Amino acid sequence: MNLKNLKLNLSNKNKDLIPQILTVLFLILVVIYFTINAQSNMGNRGISFGFGFLSQESSFDITFSLIDYDGSHTYARAFLVGLLNTILVSAIGIFFATILGVTIGIARLSQNYLVAKSAEWYVEIFRNIPLILQIFFWYFAALRALPLTVDSINFYDISFLNVKGWYVPKFVWTNFSIFIYSIIFAFILIYFLSKYAQNQRDKFGKQIPTLYISILLIIGLPFLTFLIGGVSLSFEIPELTQLSKTVYVYRGGVSIIPELISLALALSMYTATFIAENVRAGILGVSKGQKEAAASIGLTKGQILKLVVMPQALRIIIPPTTNQYLNLTKNSSLAAAIAYPDIVLVFAGTALMQTGRAIEIISITMLTYLSLSLSISVFMNWYNKKMAIKEK
Amino acid sequence: MIKSIKTWILVGFASLLLVACGQGGGGAGSKKSKTLDNTKKAGFVKCGVSQGLPGFSNADEAGNWTGIDVDVCRAVAAAVLGDADKVKYTPLSAKERFTALTSGEIDVLARNTTWTLSRDADIGLTFVGVNFYDGQGFMVRKASGINSVNDFRDGISACTNTGTTTELNMRDFFNSKNIKYEPIAFEKADEVVQAYDAGRCDTYTTDKSGLAAQRTKLSNPDEHKVLPETISKEPLGPVVRQGDSVWEDIVRWSLNTMIEAEEYGVNSSNASSLKDSDNPAIKRLVGAEGELGAAFGLDNDWSLRIIEQVGNYGESYKKHIADTGILPNRGPNELWTKGGILYVPPAR
Numbered sequence: 176m177n178l179k180n181l182k183l184n185l186s187n188k189n190k191d192l193i194p195q196i197l198t199v200l201f202l203i204l205v206v207i208y209f210t211i212n213a214q215s216n217m218g219n220r221g222i223s224f225g226f227g228f229l230s231q232e233s234s235f236d237i238t239f240s241l242i243d244y245d246g247s248h249t250y251a252r253a254f255l256v257g258l259l260n261t262i263l264v265s266a267i268g269i270f271f272a273t274i275l276g277v278t279i280g281i282a283r284l285s286q287n288y289l290v291a292k293s294a295e296w297y298v299e300i301f302r303n304i305p306l307i308l309q310i311f312f313w314y315f316a317a318l319r320a321l322p323l324t325v326d327s328i329n330f331y332d333i334s335f336l337n338v339k340g341w342y343v344p345k346f347v348w349t350n351f352s353i354f355i356y357s358i359i360f361a362f363i364l365i366y367f368l369s370k371y372a373q374n375q376r377d378k379f380g381k382q383i384p385t386l387y388i389s390i391l392l393i394i395g396l397p398f399l400t401f402l403i404g405g406v407s408l409s410f411e412i413p414e415l416t417q418l419s420k421t422v423y424v425y426r427g428g429v430s431i432i433p434e435l436i437s438l439a440l441a442l443s444m445y446t447a448t449f450i451a452e453n454v455r456a457g458i459l460g461v462s463k464g465q466k467e468a469a470a471s472i473g474l475t476k477g478q479i480l481k482l483v484v485m486p487q488a489l490r491i492i493i494p495p496t497t498n499q500y501l502n503l504t505k506n507s508s509l510a511a512a513i514a515y516p517d518i519v520l521v522f523a524g525t526a527l528m529q530t531g532r533a534i535e536i537i538s539i540t541m542l543t544y545l546s547l548s549l550s551i552s553v554f555m556n557w558y559n560k561k562m563a564i565k566e567k
Numbered sequence: 568m569i570k571s572i573k574t575w576i577l578v579g580f581a582s583l584l585l586v587a588c589g590q591g592g593g594g595a596g597s598k599k600s601k602t603l604d605n606t607k608k609a610g611f612v613k614c615g616v617s618q619g620l621p622g623f624s625n626a627d628e629a630g631n632w633t634g635i636d637v638d639v640c641r642a643v644a645a646a647v648l649g650d651a652d653k654v655k656y657t658p659l660s661a662k663e664r665f666t667a668l669t670s671g672e673i674d675v676l677a678r679n680t681t682w683t684l685s686r687d688a689d690i691g692l693t694f695v696g697v698n699f700y701d702g703q704g705f706m707v708r709k710a711s712g713i714n715s716v717n718d719f720r721d722g723i724s725a726c727t728n729t730g731t732t733t734e735l736n737m738r739d740f741f742n743s744k745n746i747k748y749e750p751i752a753f754e755k756a757d758e759v760v761q762a763y764d765a766g767r768c769d770t771y772t773t774d775k776s777g778l779a780a781q782r783t784k785l786s787n788p789d790e791h792k793v794l795p796e797t798i799s800k801e802p803l804g805p806v807v808r809q810g811d812s813v814w815e816d817i818v819r820w821s822l823n824t825m826i827e828a829e830e831y832g833v834n835s836s837n838a839s840s841l842k843d844s845d846n847p848a849i850k851r852l853v854g855a856e857g858e859l860g861a862a863f864g865l866d867n868d869w870s871l872r873i874i875e876q877v878g879n880y881g882e883s884y885k886k887h888i889a890d891t892g893i894l895p896n897r898g899p900n901e902l903w904t905k906g907g908i909l910y911v912p913p914a915r
Contacts, residue, residue, distance in 0.1 A: 219810065222669060222691040235734045236750045246738045318765035338766045339724060339749075416722065420712025422769045424722035433767065434751075511729075514753045514762070520729060524662055524754060528730030531690030533666050 213534065228530045229254070235525050237516045239432050250526050257521035258543060264438055264517065265504040265547075271443035272503060273496075276450025283455050294451070302448035307509050309445055313437035314513040321433070324415070324423040333412050339424070341431040342413035350406045354397055357404070361396040365389045434515035438507070446503045450496055457492035458484065489562045497555035501548045508544070518543060600813035602674050603647065603864060611653045614640035615673035618658045618755065621780040622893040623679045623699075623803075632656045636677035638883045639698055639805045641876070642821040643675055646869040651876035660754065661730035665690055668808055675818055676806040679774065681732045686806075695819035697804040698880075700899040700908060702797035703736045704775040706782060709792050711769065716744070716796045719770075724749035726759050726768035733773050736799040760784050774801050779893045816863050823911040824870045828852055828879035830902055830911075835878040838871055851915055859914060870914070880909070 217224055229251040236246050241259045244252055282294035301309070318338055322328060327337040335342045348354065365388075372383040400406040413428030461484050469483040510517040511524055518540060527536045606612055616624035616636060624634040632654075641651040657673050668676045669691045679701075680686075682694040705725075707713045719741075727733045729752035741748045751768055753759045756777070763771040764785050771778065775793060782788050805822060807815050828834065831849050833841055842855040850856035854868040861867070877883065881902075889895045901907025 217691075223689070234738060236738050236748075238749055238751050246735075246742075315761055315765065318762065318767050323766050418720040418723060418769070419718055421708065421710050422713065422720075422723065424724075426722060511754045512758065514726075514729075514751050514758070516752075520752070520754065524729045525734060525752065528662055529735065531665055531686065 217534070222531075224532075224534065226535055228532055228535075231530075233526065233529070235529065237521055238514070239435065239516055250522075250530065253526055254518070254522045254539070257516060257518035260515070260521070261504075261507055261510075261517040261519075262547070264435060264442065264507050264510065264515065267435075267439040268442035268446065268503050268507065269500050271439065272446040272450055272499070275443060275447035276496075276499075277454050279447060279451035280454025281458070283451065284458060298448045298451055301444055306441065306445050306506055307512060310438060310441040310509055310513055313441045314434065317433055317437050324425065325421070327415075327425075333410070335413060335415075335425060337425075338433065339430070340433050341436060342425040342428050343431065344410040344412045345427065345429045347409045347411055348406070349408075350400075350404065353400050353404045354406045357396045357400045358393070361392045364392050364396075368392075432515075434510070434513050438510050438513060438515045442503050442506060445506075446499050449499045449502075453492050453495045453499070454488075456495075457488035457490075460491045461487045486562065490559075490564070493555060493559045493562060497552060497559070500551050500555065504547055504551060505544060600811050600817075600864065602808070602811045602814040603817065606647055606674060610648065611655045612640055612644040612647065612675060613657065613673045614643075614654050615657050615659045615664055615667050615676040615678055616640070617678045618660060620679060620756070620777060621783065622776065622888045622891055623780070624656075624658075624677065626656075626658075634887050635698060635883050636679060636803075636805070638825070638877050638887070639677040639818070639822055640675055642825055642873045643818055645872040645876040646817060646821050646824075646865060649872060651872075661728060662754070665692060665806075668692065668806060671808070674807065674814065679777070679803045680806055681774075682802045682804050683732065691809045692806050693809045693815050694804050694806050695815055696822045696911070697802040698822055699776065699803040701774040701776050701801040701803050703733055703772060703799040703801060704778055704797055705794045706763075706771045706778045706791055707769065707794060709790055713770075713794070716740075716794055716798070719744065719746050719748075721747045722749070723770065724751060724768040725770050725772050726751045726753065726763045727772050728752065728756055728759055729754055731773070732799070732801065737772055740798045756781060757784075774803070776888070776894055783892075813863050817865070820863075820870075820914065821873055823914060824852065824873050825877065825880040825883065826902075826909055826911045827914055828870075828874045829881040830904060833874055833879060834882055835875055838874040848913070848915070857915070 214224070230249050232247060233250045233253045234246045235253070237244060237253065237256055239260065240256045241263060242252075242256060244256045279294045279297055282290050283298070285291045285294070321336065321338040324337045324339055327335040327342075329335055333344050368383075368388060369385055372385045375381045375383055401408075411427050413425040413430075415423055416426045417423050465483055465487065466479055469479045474482065507517060508519040511520040514520065523536055523540045527533060530536070614637075616632060616634075619625050620634070622634055624632055624636040626632050637654075637656070640654045640656070644653045645651040657667065659667050659673075659676075659678060664676055664678055664680065665686070667673050676692075677698075679699070680694075681701075682697065686692055687694050705716060713719065723746065725737060725741075725748055727737060727750065734750070734752055737748075737750060749768075751762065753762065756773075759771060759773075760781050762768060771781070773781070775797065778793050782791055782793070785791055805818055807818050827848075828838075831846065831852060833849055833852055838853050841849050841853050844850055844853075844855075847856055851859060852870050852874070854860070854871045858867060860869045878886075884897060884900065887893075889897070897907060899908045901909060903910040
């Protein structure tokens with residue numbers, strides 16, 4: 176009887192397996208077909224295939240780079256410059272989109288009619304205008320509105336804003352590594368402190384003001400290095416230089432190019448609308464009974480938000496917000512329209528054009544975006560799991 | 568007996584087949600062009616042009632394309648299909664243009680494209696000639712006090728198009744002068760113009776013909792000027808796919824016909840009346856002597872149609888470049904007989 180059952184099960188399993196194997200085989204065949212097709216067509220047209228070009232000299236320059244780069248470096252290095260610029264604008268965008276999104280989302284639930292309505296209008300306007308138009312708007316509006324270099328908007332003689340960018344002082348450090356070590360050390364201390372505080376709370380019900388001690392540590396320790404560690408900081412302030420009769424430029428300091436500013440602005444303002452809706456959905460998704468129950472056992476308003484509402488709201492907020500982070504990262508590829516040197520402009524644009532290696536370069540670029548998105552996804556899934564209900 | 572008849576019939580069929588195959592194969596060897604066949608079948612020439620560069624390829628409100636690059640495609644259509652209007656235009660960005668050609672989306676690329684070694688040799692393309700000799704220059708504001716490239720100083724910002732040879736020339740130039748510069752490269756020419764107009768950059772660099780054409784799009788064209796120096800050689804010309812030598816020849820000689828017609832004074836209005844000219848070169852141009860078209864599978868009036876329907880090079884230049892005020896002076900684009908460098912091999 177038992178044996179018979181087992182046999183039946185196996186054959187059932189096999190029955191399920193066969194179509195799956197066939198599908199996979201079919202997909203593999205399709206991929207092989209397209210590869211061979213592309214190869215033979217490229218062969219017919221005298222186009223070679225290979226990644227050797229990556230080590231050739233790129234011989235074009237890039238406006239803005241986080242690492243040392245000029246045209247004498249390789250295409251691989253140009254790729255890295257583009258990738259870092261993409262990551263930079265995405266990170267800035269995600270940071271501000273989150274802050275703005277959470278603020279707007281909470282504002283939409285405000286009791287204050289004016290605040291709630293303005294937040295609603297903000298969301299409705301900015302999520303319904305195509306992103307590319309918003310990017311153009313911020314870029315060309317900013318360029319038109321900002322003064323020429325010689326009439327820059329002056330912030331206390333240390334920072335200057337004009338049509339060529341925002342010039343800020345550059346930090347010049349001595350013994351910078353000691354300063355960094357002190358910050359790392361502070362973080363390690365905070366980690367142990369929170370472990371200790373949790374232990375105390377679990378065992379004795381004692382509340383330790385972790386937040387205040389942490390703030391003290393993270394400011395105090397680096398500050399100490401200035402006093403006794405030999406760390407010092409000075410500023411290199413941008414200076415106005417005349418190039419010709421009417422052409423001026425700021426030299427020294429750090430220049431934040433208008434392309435970066437307007438792209439980050441457009442991306443975060445656009446994505447913030449979606450995050451705001453997620454936040455609103457999350458907070459509304461926590462049932463009223465939870466708050467009332469928490470209040471009835473004597474938690475304060477802050478504690479209710481921190482310990483009861485937010486943990487449950489976050490579970491609703493995180494998955495769709497992950498999507499928005501991914502969208503923002505992918506949308507940053509619109510940078511090419513306003514000359515922000517991201518990976519699409521630098522690598523899938525200039526490098527593609529100079530080498531003519533469309534298939535190689537587009538594959539690399541697609542793989543890069545895929546890995547970027549997957550990394551964000553992995554991180555957010557980890558965070559989501561951490562926040563999910565742990566059933567005991 | 569019956570058996571042997573059967574055998575004979577079989578042998579006869581087989582040899583017939585062989586002969587037929589042989590003829591087909593022979594034809595393929597000498598004068599078969601897949602692109603030409605496809606073009607005749609489709610009834611139009613698939614031509615890749617720019618996204619709008621006055622004088623070279625620019626569409627009006629009604630969607631009619633004009634320009635000297637457009638005229639190359641019109642000449643090919645006149646030669647192959649008998650009607651210069653049978654062209655399908657595909658506007659392409661600098662980035663898309665070569666892929667569109669190698670993938671077969673277009674058959675002729677006439678899009679102010681610079682002929683360089685790497686493009687010719689490496690990516691499956693063949694340049695068939697030069698229809699405009701250009702060079703890269705700089706545009707600045709008149710008020711800037713910059714009168715020559717020697718007035719550029721460290722920190723100058725330069726706007727240009729991405730995906731073109733200008734980006735490379737710009738680097739070579741500033742490096743040779745040892746000037747640190749800020750390169751700002753946009754994907755489309757319209758954005759370059761807007762950014763330069765807004766003051767984002769101090770100078771705008773691209774081919775001089777392009778500068779002259781784009782200057783008209785600035786808010787105050789008179790406040791800007793093109794510096795006298797030319798920093799590169801930019802021979803612009805039509806491109807075809809590698810591997811179809813008949814098609815390549817048709818495009819090359821369509822362009823050459825226009826230039827040679829100007830050299831011999833043949834134009835759209837007098838072409839047909841020159842059939843009984845004394846000059847054999849002119850007679851060959853208007854199809855009254857020789858069998859030149861047969862060399863690439865066309866009839867003998869192919870060149871006459873080009874001249875009648877499109878005009879000679881001089882007419883095309885005057886109509887699109889000179890009369891529109893882009894570059895009234897022909898400079899190097901004058902015939903070799905008049906001090907320029909336009910020189911084409913003889914059509915004979």
